[in-house]
Every structure is written in C-alpha cells, then in structure tokens.
Amino acid sequence: MAESAAKRLKTSDGGSSVKIGTHNGHFHADEALAVYMLRLLPTYANSSLVRTRDPALLETCHTVVDVGGEYDASRNRYDHHQRTFTTTFPGRPTKLSSAGLVYLHFGKAIIAQSLRQPEDSAEVGVLWNKIYESFIEALDAHDNGISAYDPKKLEEAGIEKAFHTGGFTLGAMVGRLNPNWNDPVPSDPVEAQAAEDEKFLTASTRIGEEFSRDLDYYVRAWLPARTIVQDAYKKRFEFDPEGRVMVFEGQSVPWKDHLYTLEQEEGESAKKVLYVLYPEKPVPDAKWRIQAVPISEGSFQSRKPLPEPWRGARDEQLDEVSGVPGGVFVHASGFIGGNKTFEGVKALAEKACAF
Structure with a gap:
C-alpha cells in the first residue's frame, strides 16, 4: 500500500504544486501528525496547506486528511468520520484516525526513506508494525474515543487511579496548542484564519518532532539491537x-x-x-x-x-x-x-x- 501510494504521488516540480487539505477550527493530534508525516516525503516536501471545510476548496487539494467524509486512497482522500468507516491497521483492533490512515498508506515509504532500504524489505515491515503499535495507535484510539482499558471492567473491579497523571498525552499536548477561548481574535477573517493556521503548524511540528524521534530511535537503535539480543538469547x-x-x-x-x-x-x-x-x-x-x-x-x-x-x-x-x-x-x-x-x-x- 505504502509503495504504490508513494509511486503514484511522484511529481515533477518537487511538490510545490501539491496542496494538502484538512479542516479548520479546533485541531487535533491526528491531522497535525498526518500533515507532518506527508511532508516527510519528497512529493509533499514543499506542499501548501489549506485548512477549510468548504467542499469546493477541498476539491482543489491534491490530498485531503481528516475532513470531507471520504476514504479513497486512489483519490488521496483520508477521512475517518463517516459512519461506514471501520478500517484498522493489519493485526490491530483500533479504528484508524487520519494519522493511522496516512501511516497505513505512507508509513512504509517514510521508514524506507529513513532506513535506505526498499519498502518491501523485511526490516521496513518490522518497523512499520512496531512504530504503529508504539506511537500511532495511541493517537488513533485517542481521536476515536477508545480507552486503553474497558471502563466497565475497571468499574466492576473497583479499580481507581492512585494519583492524577496530569493528562499529559500526545493528544493533550496538541490540544493545548489551540487558541484559548478568550484569546483575542483578529476582526479580519483572513487574518483570523492565518493566526489559527500558524498555531496548527506549530502543533504539527511539535507532534511531528516526537514522531521523528521515535522513528530515529527504532531505525538507529532498536532495529540494530535486535540481532544482538537474538544472539545473546541463543x-x-x-x-x-x-x-x-x-x-x-x-x-x-x-x-x-x-x-x-x-x-x-x-x-x-x-x-x-x-x-x-x-x-x-x-x-x-x-x-x-x-x-x-x-x-x-x-x-x-x-x-x-x-x-x-x-x-x-x-x-x-x-x-x-x-x-x-x-x-x-x-x-x-x-x-x-x-x-x-x-x-x-x-x-x-x-x-x-x-x-
């Protein structure tokens, strides 16, 4: 999937003509990361971003994530909000968000680029699964309102938190970068949207940096350690x-x-x-x-x-x-x-x- 998606998206102008569309208004971790991940690839490296819910404007976009009510990889549409959507990552039970969808289709290309190996190599496949489970799946669950533990079973067992965790998750980190309810808003709608977009890009970079650190760790440290542990285990x-x-x-x-x-x-x-x-x-x-x-x-x-x-x-x-x-x-x-x-x-x- 990632290989065919990457090949399909090659452009002759380095991506300067490519527009990524997502929704405006309150932003979340999944589309913030989805945009960041796409921009790691050559096709999207110089892409512009359109944040809108206007169908006519979204139609002008090369790729649309987290808005539009459509999941169709052949048209580069990656929304997950429609009632009929049930897609999960192979072997995992969690319904995907826009981050999971982008990773499903482009994750192997991102990893292959970092690992400098073909997308169909065994090493790329190992990391594709590992990074989903270690990083992406939590965002999919957060955006879709899926708890890590069954709330009913916790209630039946009488299990309560021993202390407050501070709520510092990747999703919460991005959420805190949204404008506050009482922040001043420019009277000019264009200026207001530009200010909101700037905050979104800050959030996209912030969560993207965490993804890139995770990717770098698994490529440069975790994967090379695998053979050493196998030898020690034997x-x-x-x-x-x-x-x-x-x-x-x-x-x-x-x-x-x-x-x-x-x-x-x-x-x-x-x-x-x-x-x-x-x-x-x-x-x-x-x-x-x-x-x-x-x-x-x-x-x-x-x-x-x-x-x-x-x-x-x-x-x-x-x-x-x-x-x-x-x-x-x-x-x-x-x-x-x-x-x-x-x-x-x-x-x-x-x-x-x-x-």
Whole structure:
C-alpha cells in the first residue's frame, strides 16, 4: 500500500504544486501528525496547506486528511468520520484516525526513506508494525474515543487511579496548542484564519518532532539491537542450564522488547529469562550490572527481584549478605544490582536464581 501510494504521488516540480487539505477550527493530534508525516516525503516536501471545510476548496487539494467524509486512497482522500468507516491497521483492533490512515498508506515509504532500504524489505515491515503499535495507535484510539482499558471492567473491579497523571498525552499536548477561548481574535477573517493556521503548524511540528524521534530511535537503535539480543538469547544456556540468565558481553542494548518477542515465539514451554547481565560501559575493566527482567514491558514489577536480604546493601555490606565479593550495590526494590567483575555478577545471578 505504502509503495504504490508513494509511486503514484511522484511529481515533477518537487511538490510545490501539491496542496494538502484538512479542516479548520479546533485541531487535533491526528491531522497535525498526518500533515507532518506527508511532508516527510519528497512529493509533499514543499506542499501548501489549506485548512477549510468548504467542499469546493477541498476539491482543489491534491490530498485531503481528516475532513470531507471520504476514504479513497486512489483519490488521496483520508477521512475517518463517516459512519461506514471501520478500517484498522493489519493485526490491530483500533479504528484508524487520519494519522493511522496516512501511516497505513505512507508509513512504509517514510521508514524506507529513513532506513535506505526498499519498502518491501523485511526490516521496513518490522518497523512499520512496531512504530504503529508504539506511537500511532495511541493517537488513533485517542481521536476515536477508545480507552486503553474497558471502563466497565475497571468499574466492576473497583479499580481507581492512585494519583492524577496530569493528562499529559500526545493528544493533550496538541490540544493545548489551540487558541484559548478568550484569546483575542483578529476582526479580519483572513487574518483570523492565518493566526489559527500558524498555531496548527506549530502543533504539527511539535507532534511531528516526537514522531521523528521515535522513528530515529527504532531505525538507529532498536532495529540494530535486535540481532544482538537474538544472539545473546541463543547463548543463554551457556550461563545457566535452564536459560534463566542472558548476557551481553560487549555492551548493553535495548533488550526488553526483543526478549519478550523471542520468548513469545518460543511459546509457553520455554523457561523465562529472569536476569540480564551487562557491562556498565564497553571497556575491558568495566563494572557489571545484573537486572531483573520485568514481568511485562513498562512494568515496575520484576519476574524475580534480587533477594530481599541484598536490597539496599552496598560494597562490603553487600559482600557479606550475598556471599559474593566485589559487590557494588543492589537497589532497594531489587530490580537491579552491580558487581566489580563479570564473575561476581554471574555468581549473584546464580545465587538469585536459586534463592
């Protein structure tokens, strides 16, 4: 889809004749990001923006997002507000917003451009799915009023927030950039629309910067780490007969997401990794860390925290309670600890597994 869309949209003037249309008035994160993502591609790099609800003006636009009541990729129309709209991203349940629609059709082209690989490459496909789940889907849900948790089930379980989160989501961040209700409005309608458009472009750039940071991380850090984690996962039985200890011998990389994927691929019968060992720095005399694997991504709970008697201990005190020389520290929650040598941190892992 992304490949055919990108090929279809090539122009001879670098995109200067292309107009993107979206609605005026109160703006949201989905169309702000949709416009930004389109402008990452050569076809749209120099495009102009028309913010209106006038069908006649929208008809003059090359591409229209989040307005117009039409989803037709062949005509570059990407609205999701019509009653008949039910499109979701492949393998995901969340109904798309205009951001999701643009990403569905152009995401692979954006990733391929950053990765410098063909759109149909396996790496582009992996990142296309990952970035949707990690970034875009939350915006789709926010714009369509879909909760991350079933409100009825939360109510039935009597679960309430322990504290106010401040409501700082990507959607809220964009929403705060809209004009305030009591801001002065120019009397000239053209000036008023220009002022509103300027705020929209600020919002589009702001959320777009977050998208670009996410894209850059997954292209330059997350994807290269995948092979390293795969190799460490294969070698885990060299350090523990049950495969409960995984070791990064050169330096640590972003490992959690890849580890969960590898374990899922092996199935429920596989022994779960409990501890990950890695040097603090990629130098020969570096101290080593032992980190307990969280029960799930983003969780503060560990599958098996380091033993309670070790928690909060440092240096000689840690040596005494653990029986392993060279101790540096163990965090009070037991999720991480350190030793001066690999042999020491490996001994901590062996004792923790047996505790």
